[in-house]
Amino acid sequence: MVGTKADDRASSRESQSSVTTWSRASTRTGDGDHLQRAGSTHGTGLRQSRPSAGDSSFRALARAHAERSRALKRGVMLRVDLHLHSNFSHDGRSSLQELIDRARECRIDRLALTDHNTVDGALNFVRLAPKLAIAGEEVKTLEGEVIGLFITSRVPPFLAPEEAMDLIHGMGGLTYLPHPLDRHRSNFRAERLMQLADRIDVIETYNPWCDATANRAAAEVADELGKVAATGSDSHSADELGRSWMEMEEYSGTEDFLEKLRFARHVVTASSGTGRRA
Numbered sequence: 363m364v365g366t367k368a369d370d371r372a373s374s375r376e377s378q379s380s381v382t383t384w385s386r387a388s389t390r391t392g393d394g395d396h397l398q399r400a401g402s403t404h405g406t407g408l409r410q411s412r413p414s415a416g417d418s419s420f421r422a423l424a425r426a427h428a429e430r431s432r433a434l435k436r437g438v439m440l441r442v443d444l445h446l447h448s449n450f451s452h453d454g455r456s457s458l459q460e461l462i463d464r465a466r467e468c469r470i471d472r473l474a475l476t477d478h479n480t481v482d483g484a485l486n487f488v489r490l491a492p493k494l495a496i497a498g499e500e501v502k503t504l505e506g507e508v509i510g511l512f513i514t515s516r517v518p519p520f521l522a523p524e525e526a527m528d529l530i531h532g533m534g535g536l537t538y539l540p541h542p543l544d545r546h547r548s549n550f551r552a553e554r555l556m557q558l559a560d561r562i563d564v565i566e567t568y569n570p571w572c573d574a575t576a577n578r579a580a581a582e583v584a585d586e587l588g589k590v591a592a593t594g595s596d597s598h599s600a601d602e603l604g605r606s607w608m609e610m611e612e613y614s615g616t617e618d619f620l621e622k623l624r625f626a627r628h629v630v631t632a633s634s635g636t637g638r639r640a
Contacts, residue, residue: 439609440471442626444496444511445540445566445594446603448475450483451500456600458483462491468604474498476509476540481516500540501526506550509538511564512616523550527561536616538564540594543583544576552583559587563620568593568630570605590620593628606630 447454448461454477456464465473475484476498484497498511502519503526510517510530517529527537539562541547542555555562565584568577568591584591595605610626613619 438612439627440612441469441607441629442472442474442610442623443470443595443597443603443607444474444476444498444538444564444592445500445509445569445596446473446475447477447500447596447598448483448487450475450480450486451477451598453478454598456598458487458490460600461487461603462494464600464603465494468607470494470603470607472496473603474509474511476500476511478502479516479519481513484513498538505554506542506548507540509540511536511538512619523554523558524561527558531561534616536563536620537561538566538592540566540596541569541572541576541580542566543579544569544572547572552579555583555587559589562587562589564590564592564623566594567591568606568628569596570630571596590624591628592623592626593630604631 446461448456448458458475461473461475471494473487473494474496475487477483478500479502481497481499484495484499487495488497496511497513498509499513499517500507500509501517501521503521503523505523508523508526508530510526510533513530513535514533517526521529530537539550539555542550542565543552555565565580565587567581567584572580581591583589593606593608595603595607597603597605607629608623608626609629611622613622
């Protein structure tokens, strides 16, 4: 995918309401926003030798890129938001139907409902809007918050992070770390994320409520660990939906979802670091 061009970045600085987008290997810092390397080699220091045209891996990679190019040309892309709250959360303000209606207005195709320490709203959400909804939960662990995506039952709070993540994976879900290095919202530190790396599937590297420093630090850790990066709106009401999302190809199953998410295009319509929610 093509990263944000210089003239797009310049216009983004001029207006807070403008839309910022980025995808693979695109980086920017400053003015409250950053662009992380969503699908790069993630700074691991391990560079693969260039495959020859006869290698099966090369052919498979070429087919995958050709498929992505065709999907882009057809415009077959989903708008996805993986971090969202309803009034099933103690601090959520909107009903499920209000979120469904707002998603239609924003042309959002998939919403992960990730209420705090409960999956009740998410399971109802799936029943109400099966094509739109992804069942999730934002779980408070003993150290920081962890989101489970594609889950089928509640993960209880106040477990060790390892235990919560194992429960999520045990039901076929994916682990997603929201605002992991924001000092107001998480007790995780970069060193601890290194220890948990084998259990982490996705790291949220852009959250509109976090300041630029926290978002940038999360992006650097995701890059270093080779994890899939995500943008989430962290909306707590319907009117906040549409603040940020990702555009990705249609998927089949969680593993395919994770792979397609790696190449997603990130879209932000609000500056980082609003500081309105602690």
